[in-house]
C-alpha cells in the first residue's frame with residue numbers, strides 16, 4: 001500500500017481531524033472524497049484552501065441515499081470520522097448521537113461493502129473506557145458512562161463484525177489547528193477563547209481531573225499509516241497524564257493572563273471519569289515515535305491558528 005496513489009473517502013472530512021487528514025492525504029498525492037453534512041460549521045470552511053482539489057459531497061451518513069450519490073468505488077481507504085461529538089452533546093441530544101454514531105456507522109459499513117474497501121479506519125474514542133483502571137489498555141474492561149461513550153463503542157463493534165478489513169483507533173483528547181471553540185466543543189479552544197475574548201474566570205472542574213492530549217498532526221500521521229494496524233484496536237495518545245489545572249496554568253501563561261483568573265469548581269455531574277491516560281505500548285510497537293509533539297509547542301500552534309481564524313484577538317507586542 002505505501003507508495004501507491006490511493007483513492008480515499010473521509011466521512012466527516014469537513015471536521016477538525018478530517019480536514020487535517022484531507023490535507024495530509026492530498027500532500028502525499030492521494031485522491032480524496034469527503035462526505036459531510038456540515039452539522040458543525042454549516043459550510044466546508046475548514047477545507048476552503050483545498051476544496052478545489054477534493055471531491056466534496058454534502059451528505060448525511062444516516063441516509064443511505066446520500067451515500068449512494070458518492071463516487072463509485074472501490075476505495076483503498078475509508079476513514080469513518082463522521083460522528084455526533086462528544087459526551088456533553090450526547091447527553092443533550094441522545095437521539096442524534098445514537099442515529100449518527102450507531103445507525104450512521106452501519107450505513108457507512110454497508111456502503112463500504114458495496115463499493116469495495118481496502119481498509120476501513122474507524123475513529124473510536126477513549127471515552128468508551130469509562131472509569132476503567134489506569135493506564136487504559138486496549139484490553140481494559142470497558143465501562144462507558146455517557147451515550148457518546150456507548151455509541152462510539154457500538155461503532156467499534158459494528159466495524160469489527162463487518163467482515164471488512166479494518167483498523168480501529170481509540171483517539172484520546174486531540175487538539176490543534178482546525179478545532180474551533182463553541183458549544184459542546186473541546187476544552188482547549190474554548191478555554192483559550194474565553195481567556196482571549198472575555199474577563200470571565202477560567203473554570204477547572206475538579207482538582208484531580210487529568211487527560212491525555214495528542215496534537216492533531218501526530219494523530220493524522222498515525223492515520224496515514226493505518227495499514228500497519230490492520231485488524232487491530234489501538235490507543236492513539238501521548239501516554240502523558242496532564243492535569244487540567246496544569247493545562248489551565250499553561251494557557252494563562254500563553255495568553256499572559258493572571259493566575260487569579262483560575263477558578264476551581266466541583267466536577268460536573270455528568271463527567272464521572274476524572275482521570276484519563278493511555279497505555280501506549282501497543283501503539284509504540286507499531287508507531288515508535290507516535291504522538292510526541294510537546295504540549296507546549298502544540299498549544300502555541302493552536303493559539304496561532306485560533307488567532308488567524310479570528311477566535312483570538314491579534315497578538316500585542
Ligand SMILES: NC(=O)c1ccc[n+]([C@@H]2O[C@H](COP(=O)([O-])OP(=O)(O)OC[C@H]3O[C@@H](n4cnc5c(N)ncnc54)[C@H](O)[C@@H]3O)[C@@H](O)[C@H]2O)c1
Pocket residue numbers: 011012013014015016017018035036037038039040041059060061062080081082083084085100104123124125126152170171172173174175186
Ligand atoms: N477530537 C477528539 O478529541 C476526538 C477524540 C476521540 C475520538 N474522536 C473521534 O474522531 C472523529 C472526528 O472527530 P473531530 O474532532 O474531527 O469531530 P468534528 O465534530 O470536528 O468532526 C465531525 C464531522 O462529522 C460531520 N458529521 C456529523 N454528523 C454527520 C452525519 N450524520 N453525516 C455526515 N457528516 C456528519 C460534522 O459535520 C463534522 O464535520 C469522530 O468520530 C470522533 O468521535 C475525536
